[in-house]
Amino acid sequence: MDAFSTSVITVALAEIGDKTQLLTLLLATRFNARGALITGIVLATLVNHGLSAWLGSYVGNLFAPNITNWLVALSFMLVGAWLLVPDKAEATTGRFDKLEAFGATFILFSVAELGDKTQVATVLLGAEYHQIMFVTVGTTVGMLVANVPVIFLGEQLLRQLPVKQLHRVAAALFIGLGFATLWR
Template sequence: MESIIQSFLLVLASEMGDKTQLIALVLVARFRKPWTIMAGILVATLANHGLASFAGEMVASWLSPQVLKWGLIALFVGFGLWILIPDKEECLDERKNYGAFLTTLVVFFLAEMGDKTQLATVALGAKFNSVVAVTIGSTLGMMVADGLAVFLGPRLLRKIPMKAVRITACFLFIAFAILIYFQI
């Protein structure tokens, strides 16, 4: 349960103001099909984070506990600092129309490749050595964060200062690094 909760909290915090949340806003404005967009986000995230969790578990099996510990600490501190840099909204190709579900699935899967959330999921998979639990937690975090964008949209984001959200998420990543230092 700890791996699900920590994965959920970390991904939720890191997704606030992230490019995928901005993409969710663009998609819901473009297609006006929030449930279809959420379904696309779910499938893309399950696939992407499932692969990332598996990769993290594999890396953990190859590294000594000491190397893994210091690698995870460095990654989480790095992610904490990285999250302080705001993402920019990426444009969707308006010339092609594959429908709300397929567009969301492809855009979200590709947007998460190499993203801090995917890399954090790799690290979480290495830390907890549980593909299923980390995938569940990280997917729930993505769904909540992007669900806020899809269903509450600009009204909510206008009221939340993104700088404060990024600073809070930074502290959360660093807190995870400190926990790793004392746990492994």
């Protein structure tokens, strides 16, 4: 698979049941401004994941290719294991009640993504592919694939999704990416 497709699929799967998806649900119930919520998610993700993909690409160039392959492979496998640990929803939106939907979404998404699984995955994808634009756009599309339906369908969608099974699929995908990196 190419950088874009891999980025879309891995981040969309990793995002299912993630704290930022739960944050999307909370914001969608608080603000009736779907366009502003989507715009906030897009811009926060582009900034965060753009920097993350750049960092991954930069760090990936610091080491010899065989060392980078081992580091990236091991990291993909660790993210796969991390995906099996459920996220906890953090009630942080109360302090942002005075902001409009876009501002609250942009700030909360930017903060929630720091050190998050999808941010770590983006760093790894940047290190693996060295295609910052395709990784950034792909991970942003992946975030939208997972979060836009939540804005429109909300709780009923999250209740019906087999979150545990999707986490297992995402974990297997990341572990598989780790092995694929080693065999390259």
